[in-house]
Amino acid sequence: QSVLTQAPSASGTPGQTVTISCSGSTSNIGGNSVTWYQQFPRTAPKLLIYRNDQRPSGVPDRFSGSKSGTFAALAISGLQSEDEGDYYCVTWDDSLSGAVFGGGTKLTVL
Amino acid sequence: QVQLVQSGAEVKKPGASVKVSCKASGYTFTHFYVHWVRQAPGHGPQWMGRINPNTGDTHYARNFQGRVTMTRDTSISTAYMELSGLTSDDTAVYYCAKPTYYDLLTGYEYWGQGTLLTVSS
Numbered sequence: 437q438s439v440l441t442q443a444p445s446a447s448g449t450p451g452q453t454v455t456i457s458c459s460g461s462t463s464n465i466g467g468n469s470v471t472w473y474q475q476f477p478r479t480a481p482k483l484l485i486y487r488n489d490q491r492p493s494g495v496p497d498r499f500s501g502s503k504s505g506t507f508a509a510l511a512i513s514g515l516q517s518e519d520e521g522d523y524y525c526v527t528w529d530d531s532l533s534g535a536v537f538g539g540g541t542k543l544t545v546l
Numbered sequence: 547q548v549q550l551v552q553s554g555a556e557v558k559k560p561g562a563s564v565k566v567s568c569k570a571s572g573y574t575f576t577h578f579y580v581h582w583v584r585q586a587p588g589h590g591p592q593w594m595g596r597i598n599p600n601t602g603d604t605h606y607a608r609n610f611q612g613r614v615t616m617t618r619d620t621s622i623s624t625a626y627m628e629l630s631g632l633t634s635d636d637t638a639v640y641y642c643a644k645p646t647y648y649d650l651l652t653g654y655e656y657w658g659q660g661t662l663l664t665v666s667s
Contacts, residue, residue: 438590471652473591480641480657481583481591486649524590526652534607535581535593535652 439464440525440538447544453513456541458525460506464536468528470508472501475522475540484523485510512543520545548572550642550658557664563630566661568642575623576600578644581654582616582627586638594640597625632665639663 441459448454458470469488473481483492485501488508500511508527512519525538553567568580582594595606597616604616615628625642640661643654 469649469652471649471654473654480643480660481654483646483653483655486646486653490648492646492655522590526591526593528651532608533605534595537591537593540590 438539439529439532439536440527442523442525442538442541444539445542445544447546448512448515449546450515450517452515453511454515454543456510456512456523456525456543458508458510458538460508460527462506463531464506464527464529465503465508466506467530470501470503471526472499472508472510473524473526474519475524477521481524515545517545519543548644548656550644550656552640552642552658552661555662555664557666558632560633560665560667562632562665563628564632564663565626565628566640566642566663568625568627568658570623570625570644573644575618576620578647579650580616580618580625581643581645582614582640583643583654584638584640586635589638591641592638594627599625629663632663634665637663637665 472485474484475481488503489501524540529536549571551569576599579596581596585591599618618625642658644656646653646655
């Protein structure tokens with residue numbers, strides 16, 4: 437059971453906008469910034485968003501992050517087939533004194 | 547360019563220990579934490595802890611306290627993660643990761659290639 441809750445799956449068609457959510461509590465998302473990762477099979481996760489809404493260089497602006505209270509969201513606009521993969525949210529949990537990952541959302545591009 | 551190169555796959559018996567290495571290059575090793583994250587088959591990533599290569603200070607996830615030891619050798623820019631008391635639940639890919647300057651705790655910008663640990667009798 438993950439501390440951060442994500443829907444196990446999401447889907448969309450090419451060109452659409454898909455939003456992946458991440459729900460936490462006051463001890464984690466409520467008081468700390470959220471990070472998002474993209475992962476493809478048999479590869480290491482790739483940093484997509486840090487500090488809630490910041491993109492590392494090289495990440496397309498189709499990917500955007502937001503946070504409100506104890507919820508965070510990753511939006512992917514102009515969905516492309518290559519976006520199909522797993523997406524994880526991460527944040528620091530003050531009660532656990534450690535980083536915690538969401539269970540992940542598997543994105544399918546129909 | 548930044549690179550993290552990990553040691554090769556391991557097969558261990560239950561109760562044994564494993565030590566994984568992570569050699570860093572392309573940046574000043576002592577300037578950034580090295581985090582360790584593992585991922586069991588079919589599961590999401592799990593943070594294990596981090597080491598400050600400059601001081602050797604460590605911070606372990608509660609799930610691993612007492613079983614994990616993170617060390618470093620600054621002379622060869624290498625971090626190590628040793629896990630003891632292995633069970634089949636420890637079968638996973640183990641990654642080391644370097645954070646971005648802007649998010650030292652959860653923004654893992656560079657990752658090693660991963661080390662597959664299989665625990666089996």
